[in-house]
Amino acid sequence: MDSSFYWTVSLIAYLWGTLGHSGCLCFRKQGLGKLAFMGIIAGFCSHMVGLLLRTIASGHLPLTNLYESMAFFSWTIVLVYLIVDGRYKLKGLGIFASLLSSLTIGYALLLPSGYKEINLLMPALQSVWLEVHVITCFLGYAAFAIAFAGGITYLLKDLTWFGQRLPDEKLLDKLAYRIIAFGFFFLTLGIITGAIWANYAWGTYWDWDPKEVWALVTWLIYGLYLHSRLVSNWRGKRSAWLSIIGFIATIFTYLGVNLLMSGLHSYAK
């Protein structure tokens, strides 16, 4: 069976995770939360089997086109979620984390079959820098996705009837800050490794290519986030909004640039 089978299984598991976590929050059934969590773990394992199969079939890590990178992105979101959940045990976060991974793996699976073919790597892509660059970028993106989930959770607290059942505001704020600091480190590494690679391949570490500029914009938004916390009245709601804006910029860097603009990353269709 090929990787898409295992990814379909993980899609179902993540959807179950979303439902189970929501049910846990609505009906205050702790058992449901545990079942949802176990579903996500099962989905994560199946997801990884799919990635391994794809690696074996293509002879390179699954990072070279939209289909593969989307599947990988979805997996890193779950990975970061599991790390965060293991440490902080936050209610509510699981809903959005598993929803985001369902959406990303679902999007990958729904791509037309032309997108799913195994790529022959063009010469510039045959470099270890490809793996280092893409993996570090996606770890950053995934951390921002979880921080985005945290930001949404924070804003929902005031708005909805189940707000009081969500985790404490201060804890959410602090957690988002830590995850963003983690993601910022990886995005920085991602941009730097991309620059070093570009310097080997084309002789310029920075060319103001749209993808580069949008990665810089994303980096600056999170840089702004980190600095703004030194000024006391920016914490809380404003921080939550910034984590949402930052994630929108992240998604635009990843997808929007390739869909709407041309440039050096245009092979990543």
Place this chain on the structure above:
Amino acid sequence: MRGRIIVNQIKIAIGLFIILILASIAGTITTVDIYHSWWFITILALIGVNIVLCSFSRKKRADYFLIHIGILVILLGAMIGSLAGFKEYLEVDEGQTVFLSQAKLGVRLEKFEIDYYPNSQTPRQYRSTLTIMEKGRSVLTKTIEVNHPLSYKGIRFYQSSYGHGKIKAATINISKAMNSSGENITLCVGEETTSLGLGLRIKLIQFLPDFAMIGTMTYSRSNELTNPAAKLMVYDKNGLISTRWVFGRFPDFHFQSSEGLRFRLIGIESSYYSGLQAVKDPGVPLVFLGFCLLPLGLIKSLWRRRNG
């Protein structure tokens, strides 16, 4: 007092962040290059000044200091590169020597090769064997590939692209009817046949490796021989009788011509040119130093927060 100055500097930093974000986004929407404009560089310079003012007054925190000094070093390296470096793109045919306009060096392309993936038109790798010429003598011969440049006296040569250079010759078959084997002629672009057995003269005026059309304008879509086409002018003893395109992939396109002749493009002899990027950037070591300092500072601050 000192604390207040720092808070004010951070407020200014936040303002500069917002300005730089908006300016960068604007640059991806307009077609104007704003990233090299005086006002964009001024924003970067202001950020540099702000970093100096902020981070040097908080020297005690080693992690923040490393991060900010890293950014400053990168900006400095970029400045040196843009003031003292150059970039030049060269297209060289096999056997040809071209000279850099900004350095006293020449480069000769000895050989150009492409490896393809098995059963495919996709290049796996392409490489150029180059000889660097200095003061009329060859000083270095080396083969470069994509991702593997060569370096001579601070100037690096990158394999950047390739394409079909001049078409050496195209072979065209002309016959009176479907079943006759006809006559083969081989022509270079601009060349003309002497009178053929059919009482005609033919001139090859243009060649496109990947023929495409927009309206009435013809152009080559790529450098690959995907849809090779030759443009011919056909004369009889009274003068020009037709101008026509002849296709390699579609031999019978336009077959029923006014002259009642069948033209087929049956062979192409072309040479490649190699696209080389020559770069001198004395700022790169500094930029790479910054690339080490910045993540080092970030990981230090992550570590501190974890334990603090």
